[in-house]
Amino acid sequence: MRKNDIQQIGLEVQMIFQDPFASLNPRMRVEDIIGEAPVLHGIIKSSEKLVYVREVIERVGLDPEYAHRYPHQFSGGQRQRIGIARALAVKPDFLVCDEAIAALDVSIQAQVINLFMDLREELDLTYLFISHDLSVVEHISDHVVIMYLGRIVETASTDELFDSPNHPYTKVLLNEVPRLESRGINYKPVAGEIPSPLDPPGGCHFHRRCPSAMDRCRIDVPILRETSPGRTSACHLND
Numbered sequence: 001m002r003k004n005d006i007q008q009i010g011l012e013v014q015m016i017f018q019d020p021f022a023s024l025n026p027r028m029r030v031e032d033i034i035g036e037a038p039v040l041h042g043i044i045k046s047s048e049k050l051v052y053v054r055e056v057i058e059r060v061g062l063d064p065e066y067a068h069r070y071p072h073q074f075s076g077g078q079r080q081r082i083g084i085a086r087a088l089a090v091k092p093d094f095l096v097c098d099e100a101i102a103a104l105d106v107s108i109q110a111q112v113i114n115l116f117m118d119l120r121e122e123l124d125l126t127y128l129f130i131s132h133d134l135s136v137v138e139h140i141s142d143h144v145v146i147m148y149l150g151r152i153v154e155t156a157s158t159d160e161l162f163d164s165p166n167h168p169y170t171k172v173l174l175n176e177v178p179r180l181e182s183r184g185i186n187y188k189p190v191a192g193e194i195p196s197p198l199d200p201p202g203g204c205h206f207h208r209r210c211p212s213a214m215d216r217c218r219i220d221v222p223i224l225r226e227t228s229p230g231r232t233s234a235c236h237l238n239d
C-alpha cells in the first residue's frame with residue numbers, strides 16, 4: 001500500500017473527543033485548528049484556508065466571523081462544534097464520537113445531537129457513537145453494541161434491542177433509562193460494585209451482579225452467539 005493510500009484511509013476516519021476544551025489547542029486560532037490538516041494533506045491550498053474554514057464552521061452552526069477567535073472565547077457547546085468542524089474539514093466518511101456530548105449541559109446536548117444527525121444526512125456519514133447515555137443511543141443509532149468490562153455482551157438493531165433486550169446486563173441498563181411513562185418509579189441501582197477491569201471476575205464478567213446467575217456462570221465464559229438473525233448475545237441462558 002502506498003503512503004498516499006494510507007494517508008487517505010487515515011483521513012476517512014476522524015475522531016470527536018469528549019472534552020471540547022482539552023481537545024483544542026488554546027494557543028491556536030480556530031482558523032488554524034480547523035485549517036491546518038486540510039492544508040497539510042493537500043485538500044486545499046494555504047491561500048484558501050480562511051475561506052474554507054469559514055465555510056466549515058458555518059456548516060456546524062457557527063458564525064464564520066469566529067474563525068479568528070481562540071478556544072477560550074467560546075462556550076462548551078460552541079467548542080464542541082469546533083471539534084466537529086475540525087473533523088469534517090478533512091472530508092471523512094466515518095466519525096468516532098467518544099462520549100462527544102457527555103461534557104455538555106443537557107440543553108446544549110440536544111443541539112449538538114441534532115447537529116450530528118443533520119450532518120449525517122447531509123454528508124452521508126457513519127458514526128461510531130460511544131456513550132453511557134442510553135436515551136441518546138436510542139435516538140441517534142441504527143445498531144447498538146452493549147459492552148461490559150471490555151467484552152461485547154449484546155448486539156442488535158436499535159429497535160430490537162430497546163423493544164426486547166436479551167442479555168441480563170442490557171435489561172438492567174434499560175430499566176434505568178428514565179421515561180415519561182415511568183414517572184414516580186423508584187429506580188434500583190444494579191446490585192454490587194463494578195469489578196476492576198484489571199482483575200475481572202472469571203467466567204461471565206457480570207456474574208456477581210446478575211440476577212439470573214447460575215453456577216456455570218462463575219466458570220464458563222459465555223460466547224457471543226447469534227440468537228436470531230442480526231442479533232447476538234453472550235449469555236448461558238441462551239444455551
Ligand code: SF4
Binds near residue numbers: 167204214236
Ligand atoms: S452468563 Fe450467567 S451471569 Fe452472565 S449474564 Fe448470563 S445468566 Fe447472567
